Amino acid sequence: MLSQIFILSSKGDRLIHKDFRGETCGTSMDLADTFYRRITSLPGDQAPVFMAHEGQHFVHVRHAGLYFVATTTADASPFTLVEFLNRLVTLLRDFCGPLSEKNVSLNFALIYELLDEMLDYGYVQTTAPEVLRNFMHTEPVATKPFSLLDLGSIGLFGAETQQSRVAPSSAASRPVLPPRGEQGTPMKVDVQGEIRLKCYLPSCVEMRIGLTEEFCVGKSELRGYGTAVRVDECAFHSSIKLDEFESGRVLKVTPSQGELTLMQYQLADDIPSPLPFRLFPTVDQDPTGRLRLYLKLRCDLPPKSQALNVRLQLPVPKGVSSLAQELSSPEQTAELQPGTKSIHWDIPRCQGGSQLSALFKLEVPGLSRASLLELGPANLAFELPAHTCSGLHVRFVRLLGPAGAPQRWVRYLTHSDSYVLRL
């Protein structure tokens, strides 16, 4: 059970503070400050999930720069605490729009009401949005009328018909870890994807979203005539009706305004398309004693697709003093980061099927075999627009009811999470 909940801004201002059990009357006000002092004294992402302070235990999660903190005195399931905070964050997004300091402080009345309904004396009562909506009376205060998908492409469509629009976006985020073994085989590949729906329709209309017909769950299932789009595990949002899923791979949902994660899926080890990038490094020493690093990066995407914002990060021996470079095209840049002793090679855009190369010459005084060990592994970050690694696509988005023809967008995006190439 929770004693208190507070939401702090990134500067440590108290946005919301609620004491549920009155266990710490005297010190409750200082607790938030204590927490902030302790959390800021720790470096970056090292903050432990649990911190103890005079019999109180702090649990926190951080989202959009805000700290969501719960304190507890007694033994409770730690999962309940963390999970509750995460649900709280999702609910706040649902009820008040995108999280920001301003949004939270404007909607405090709503948040208090929400907390009141969710927790009683520190015990979680319910977090189901459908149930909570029945109890809520306060209207949310929106900071902006509508900010549909923070995308650059919005301008193209104009903003006149904001009243009725649907924007499901299928984002397959993709943390892959394919370290090269001896033959350049991937060691472990993991794809995590989700379909997100952002809906700004004023009224509740049922929506039908058709997925690729060949979509299969699990290893054994077989469907359709084409190559199967296979995922290992698949989880749906609780509000989705799946009665047509088995027959036509159609998800039916009556979305409320705001963002909703319709489906999450995972895929491991056995992905249908080749990995988007492969790296062929050659390392040798030239006669003058410099370390020569020849990197060849091949993009294995289909020719129509492209990768954006590719950044290769390669740690080099500590003793490096200078870097000379030869890159294959002028738009690329590379530099040596003195802090982390690594090369950053930036490629703004990379067409599918193309091959890029770079030659780095490193001046390393006192080069030894041991210092060669410090080379690598390379870390790659990129974005693949209009491409999903699982091959999952949205066939159609249809609305039932008289809503007319609202705007619809389907967007695919693949992010790298951890794409490591071992040299």
Next chain:
Amino acid sequence: MSGSGLSYGEQGGEAASELAQEAVPAATPSAPAAFGLFSSDIKKNEDLKQMLESSKDSAKLDAMKRIVGMIAKGKNASELFPAVVKNVASKNIEIKKLVYVYLMRYAEEQQDLALLSISTFQRALKDPNQLIRASALRVLSSIRVPIIVPIMMLAIKEASSDLSPYVRKNAAHAIQKLYSLDPEQKEMLIEVIEKLLKDKSTLVAGSVVMAFEEVCPDRIDLIHKNYRKLCNLLVDVEEWGQVVIIHMLTRYARTQFVSPWKDDEVLEEYSENNFYESDEEQKEKDQKVKNTYTMDPDHRLLLRNTKPLLQSRNAAVVMAVAQLYWHLAPKSEAGIVSKSLVRLLHSNREVQYIVLQNIATMSIQRKGMFEPYLKSFYVRSTDPTMIKTLKLEILTNLANEANISTLLREFQTYVKSQDKQFAAATIQAIGRCATNITEVTDTCLNGLVCLLSNRDEIVVAESVVVIKKLLQTQPAHHGEIIKHMAKLLDNITVPVARASILWLIGEYCERVPKIAPDVLRKTAKTFTNEDDLVKLQILNLGAKLYLTNSKQTKLLTQYVLNLGKYDQSYDIRDRTRFIRQLIVPNEKSGALSKYAKKIFLAQKPAPLLESPFKDRDHFQLGTLSHTLNSRATGYLELSDWPKVAPDPSVRNVDVAELAKEWTGILGKTKKEKPTEKFYSESEEDEDESSSTSASESESGSESEKEDKEEGSSDESSGSSSSSEESSDSESDSKESTVKKISRAAAKSDSEDIKKKAKRISGKRSPSNSSGTESASSEENSSDSDAESDSKSDSESGKSRNATSSKKEEKTVQDGKAPNKQDVFLLDLDDFCPVTTPVAVPTAAVLSPSLTADLEGLSLSSSSVIDLKKQTMFSWLWVSLRMILVSLLYFRIIIFEGKLKIAITNVGCLRTPPFCQCL
């Protein structure tokens, strides 16, 4: 505050004008500033007060929002208390809620004024709208004013027999609050808990178990009778309730069932030597276990009913089930949780962190569980350090001969990590693998020696420390490595590493006879600049060399001892004195110095490289104490399995109650039999007051289920048709039984009821058919005034028809009902028709019984039935229900289809499960 602020402002102004001549330039500008500051504050609060007193709701609402905003920012708004508390009776629900927020925050500080609001709550507790009743109870119990303890007690008692499960749920939550306010009420509160534990609503189950855990976690006897019901309801309970119930049931099961782990098997599992055990052996063993041990069916029930929850969307539920299986299931079955736990690793980092901690503990004891998922624990470059180290820990625990080579290659890349803390942890891990798996010790040692030439000092230092530990376990080939390390001594500055090298040289000085004295010579030079840790080891080295090679090192050792004698640290001075007495022979030293060599150069036991998670296993998994590795307040110890199982019959529910349970849970499938049973049993239990009281809740939930199926609009017609049906099918004798029972029960309660009759009728809403029925039953019981009055009003007509078709008596007695209605109509202005817009949630989303409960919520004013009145009529109700159930055969089939969907829908669908359930 406003008053004082004003006066201060005035004084300041005066003082400023007076002192203007006195040449205090600083005061002059500050005074108006202060004045300005305060005046604006006053103005603001005055402004708020005025707004609160205005007649317009919008102004009030605005004011309340600003006040709550002040609370949110931590400003003091207590002075507005009188103005705010007036609005507690506001009709506007939005204002009301904000006033509640304010009250909960400040009531404790302003106890006298807070009492003003109590009467409003007492009135609201009898409101026809269950949402209002519930929130009134919630706020009333949140006001921490000791004077109102009796009022709270009364309110909780009444609410615990409310017809709305939502109100009962709030009553359960109020129990803990009252307990913390006044622990002396414990006995009475336990009674309420006992009553609510019998409740069959899924909404209540979670909340009452929360109360149980806080108020009386040791009263395990209260659970016995409800154990099976809780197990059966579990899937439908709301997810946070599930967590609490599962934890409670885990504790319960550990006290009530015998261990499913065979003793010798347990020992083997725990012993370090035997983890290579093959699966086949394992299976054989299981079969052996099965031969000797049969699991209690209740134990099996718990395991079976929690299994589907592993698919839950809520990480807390999954972990709760995982720990249940870990602590309760036979070893062979516990494996099914590992996949779900690994799945949790895909969620956000806080969850990952706790899951990994729990897996770490599990993997120490039972490697096999997580071995197939080895790759899932590979470290990603984006993981934060805390997760990296945990994964490393798990990988180390999982290492065995088969996978060690892959693991070592993986570790090799981790050592190169930018994150030095992690690299150091990796070296430790390699060390542990090397000691655990003898085949690879040499490989590991060589690898670690290679690392000694690493550029990074932390890596080298860590390697030295680990190599030192490894060498102790491998006394064979030291010479070369020690020589190598002696060379390193010049460059390494990390104290621990230096100390380790010195210790090594000292310990094995006979193997490196030429180098050792030289090292002592070098360190003696730098002695004064060394860290304490290193100084101690220099002394040690000196002593050992003195004993083995006194010719060369006698003077050197003397010199070092002299340096130590005047050192700043106590420790070093003490050690110096001790060593000197022990090794340097003089007249005072006794027999000990003869044995000095044996003392110093004894064979030392090799250090055991152990997992830092070793000591956590005495905490229950999935608890805060386990995560923190220290006892948190309120941690409830998991007891050991009992040697002999306690009497399992305590969980047997009385036959009458069992029958009810059937009607409640299984009734949909077994229709005929329970009906028979029910009546026959009820005859026996005729004068058992407990059974009637238990049936209260039953009838309540039954009527709700009907609401669900029939829809509240045609409820009355539904019941009437069913009653016709009943008159056809039921034999007369049975009816008379029903009558008899209801009569008997009624008599006992009749006194009570008469008193309350008026109040209740005031609460009843005109459209409430069940309400009128209960009223009519009341008349039935107090059959003193049996004036026949054929005239009846239209609302009660239908429902009364339902009953009158069976009993003439009732029609006769019904006469009073319309009168009562009149009374009610006069009081109508008291009844505020608060319409809360309640959207009925979609049935497919939520589990059916939960939906039933929630729909109960949305009924708002129409569901006001005082339960007391229902008491004596419940028998009749149940009989009607039984027939209705048989009528609704088709519906039920659909209903069950939904149920299945709901269960699979609880969480993640991994394999394609839809085809089966549709």
